[in-house]
Amino acid sequence: MSPSDTRATDRPKGSTMSTTTSVSTCATTSCAFNHDGCHALAVTIGGSQGTASCGTFVTVDVRGGVAGDAGKVGACQRLECVHNTDLMCSADAITVGGDNALCETYQAR
Numbered sequence: 001m002s003p004s005d006t007r008a009t010d011r012p013k014g015s016t017m018s019t020t021t022s023v024s025t026c027a028t029t030s031c032a033f034n035h036d037g038c039h040a041l042a043v044t045i046g047g048s049q050g051t052a053s054c055g056t057f058v059t060v061d062v063r064g065g066v067a068g069d070a071g072k073v074g075a076c077q078r079l080e081c082v083h084n085t086d087l088m089c090s091a092d093a094i095t096v097g098g099d100n101a102l103c104e105t106y107q108a109r
């Protein structure tokens with residue numbers, strides 16, 4: 001086995017987390033997925049170092065997403081957040097708000 005093979009086998013294959021994080025509230029009512037809360041099946045949280053924001057946020061002239069109790073965090077790019085494990089959110093729930101759909105649960109390590 002070459003050194004590069006060893007690195008490949010040691011590489012994590014992904015999170016073993018089995019629960020998803022809910023978007024408990026979203027106050028960004030201009031988002032097309034927001035009608036009485038978030039109805040996106042799985043949002044991606046992005047942003048930049050020090051600021052986490054919802055990458056699924058979109059302002060278009062329709063309201064969409066899925067019916068029922070939706071609003072889950074599918075992935076999170078903010079590795080520096082204390083709740084981030086393997087690019088997933090380990091918080092019980094997050095809140096989103098502001099004009100730019102900030103993740104208000106974000107907490108830098």
Ligand code: SF4
Nearest residue numbers: 052076081084089103
């Ligand atoms: S709380 Fe942290 S890990 Fe969870 S979605 Fe917000 S920024 Fe990402």
